[in-house]
Amino acid sequence: MAMEAASHTACRARRILVGAKSRQKESWDELFQAADKDRSRMLDLKELKIVIREKLHIPESALTDFEIQSIHGEIDLDQSGVIDWSEFLTFVARGPKRPEDEAKLFALRTKRVHRNLRMAFNKFQTDQAAVQKLFEKIDRGSDGKISIHELLSFVRSDLKLSKWDVFESEMKSFYRTMDTDGDGVVVEELLQFIHKTRSSFQKGKPGRPDVEVARADRATEDGGGGEQISCGVLGLYGKECLFQRKRQTHYAKNPPSTERRWSESKQLSLPKPALLGWHDCAATSCAWAGPDSEGCAALAMKALEEGKPFDALARLLSNTARTEISCERALRTCATSESLRCGMLSALALESLGLLNLAQERLGQAARMAKDVDLSTLQMALEAMKRVRGRERQIEEGDAQVLMEEIQRMGALLGDQEAGYWISCVGECSRSKEGQAELVQKGFLLEAHRNLQQPAQVARHASLVALRYRINKKLQRHLSAAGLLMGVADQCLLPKALHSPLSVDPLEEQLRQSLDELRAKRLVVLDEVLPPEALCKVKLELQRMRQEQVLQNDTNDVCNPLQEAKYLPFADDATQFRESCPVTMQVMQRLAALASILEEELGLQLAVPKSAMAACYPPKASYKMHLDSYFLHGCPDDIPRKVTILLYCNQGWTKSVGGELRAWEAFDQGRGPSRTIEPLTGRMVVFMAEEIWHEVLESHGDRYALTLWIHDRARVQISP
Ligand SMILES: O=C(O)CCC(=O)C(=O)O
Ligand SMILES: [Fe+2]
Secondary structure: OHHHHHHHHHHHHHHHHHHHHHOOOOOHHHHHHHHOOOOOOEEOHHHHHHHHHHHOOOOOOOOOHHHHHHHHHHHOOOOOOOEEHHHHHHHHOOOOOOHHHHHHHHHHHHHHHHHHHHHHHOOOOOOHHHHHHHHHHHOOOOOOOEOHHHHHHHHHHOOOOOOOOOOHHHHHHHHHHHOOOOOOEOHHHHHHHHHHHHHHHHHOOOOOHHHHHHHHHHHHHHHOOOOOOHHHOOOHHHHHHHHHHHHHHHHHHOOOOHHHHHHHHHHHOOOOHHHHHHHHHHHHHHHHOOOOHHHHHHHHHHHHHOOOHHHHHHHHHHOOOOHHHHHHHHHHHHHHOOOHHHHHHHHHHHHHOOOHHHHHHHHHHHHHOOOOOOHHHHHHHHHHHHHHHHHHHHHHHOOHHHHHHHHHHHHHHHOHHHHHHHHHHHHHHOOOHHHHHHHHHHOOOOHHHHOOOOHHHHHHHHHHHHHHHHHHHHHHHHHHHOOOOOOOOOOEEOHHHHOOOOOOOHHHHHHHHOHHHHHHHOEEEEOOOOOHHHHHHHHHHHHHHHHOOOOEOOOOOOOOOOOEEEEEEOOOOOOOHHHHOHHHHHHHHHHHHOHHHHHHHHOOOEEEEOEEEEEEEOOOOOEEEEOOOOHHHOOOOOOOEEEEEEEEOOOOOOHHHEOOEEEEOOOOOOOOOEEEEOOOOOOEEEEEOOOOOEEEOOEOOOEEEEEEEEEEHHHOOEOO
8 A cells, every 4th residue: 555655656757847848948967967066976865855856946835845755765766875877867758758658668558449449349249140240341432341430430339439539540560460461351351340349359358346446546647747748638537537437347346435535535535636536536435335425425514624635526526426516405405505615616626627717706606605604614715726726827827837737637437538629629620720720719718828939838728628618518518407597408309209290380380491501501691580579579588588687698608708698488388488489489490390200301300309499699709610510529428419509599690690500521520612691680500519610709799599409319208
């Protein structure tokens, strides 16, 4: 155990050292020489401290003297009592430098990628008929051979492996292993491959859970590497997730005692923020082990009293089944109880998700409505506020180490695929001028950060915003699942339940006539779909809801902070909105009835959420370029939106009102030509949510729209 704790310290220390060094001009060699006072080419403990404190300016609060002593022992591989240059370099530049080491690392990565792919293929049946069917599915061109492009498209859209799991370049080497004779993959080769995969997996069955956990622990220990954003991808995620998964499996079978979970999460959550990712993993693992809510909630409070906010959060997390839900729980508690303590828990949960401005807002709110204020709680709230603000300042200033820590923390919360996707995308973009411009346009980079000298620093800033955006989306999803935010994750209805084959609606007819265009272009614009009087009434209803603050904005939404919106349940007869906005309800039902035509004509299997969004863009509001679902782009957990239907109600719209919708052609990542669509009253836009990149240009007046997202049935819960 002592050994493990020391290694943890070493990993963390290395990260801190490397972070500090990146702000320094000198090379490691120069730093080493400057500290090596007696010119022995060796560093004793005193000299190592000189490097750390005087040369790298790392304060005691970041790395204690005791920790330096312990890492000195670890760096000193031959235990001679002093560190020589090669030991020092092995430590700080852990990871490859020599070509042969680089090659080894590449081989390791390729092995991992092959394993990912094999695992994905492992689920297919091995009999001849099943493989033949699979082959035909992959072979889209039906020429009897699977090309590398066909395989890649299958891997992305069917196996749902993102860029993070498999880079395009690695696909080539994988394809070569399938294509044994180099003339394209034929059905026999696929058969052979699947058979081989199956037998290799049977050989390599996982071992005993405790052994697996120990192995996962070692893997994570060995991993290090958190300081590298090479190619914009953070190497640590895979390790953390492996660790997390193994531990979950182990705990699912052998639930640990509350005390054990408590001590484990304490042990993993060091008081310094550097390992928060770990901490969150631990907390999630603990949560998995089986919640005993009351006890955990009490422990959360206890930890909070001890002044350990993140430990407190761990308890809070273990009170729930999922990490994100903790936040929702805290928010709910905060919303329903006028208690400073609950407000604080909620703020801490938000802080742990990296949503610092929301955390700050929540702390302020909690303090204002505090009924049970005692001095020590108030003190804690003030400290939390100070910490949140301090953290925000460090992020704004672009402290490389802080940025990395935040990225790791959020990455661990999002899960490797999703976080990896975003980081690799923004990482890639940040390396070129055009890419940076695109990041600014998509809302993931501030103009000010575009001019930073180092691409890695640009990537860090952009990754942080992207991850924050995703976390916020995830949180919204969970809040709505918990009934706190009506909408995105509602239970759904089958299209047929909303459509009467007997009634003929002119709106449906209009849609039917435009289906060819929708099929080809993946987007279609229809005008005058409803009578102007009805649309006038909808607008009046929405205006009233705005006045009553039913429509609200989300300041933490980096892409669209000013929009005022609300999901309105339209499918339920008892809905409160039936009386307050009857016309809007009817219009939403008619939009929903269109799902049945889309399902039949586009060959989709759809599900209709029981609510649609009413939104107003006040002056200055805009929505950065985005997709409505990133499911096909490496986020398997994203909102299952398949088709977007927009209906505008802006009587007398002129160019001066602004707020045009700009849509790019399907699948070009928002890089090719685009078309501008005015939000004219009675105009309906229908498009494929996963394929069409779009943005809303700045509004100069109040711009109203209804939006219904129709979901992919395979990915939602259907009402009985
Ligand atoms: O209102 C619009 O035109 C589009 C809004 C949008 O893209 C969204 O809410 O996702
Ligand atoms: Fe959208």
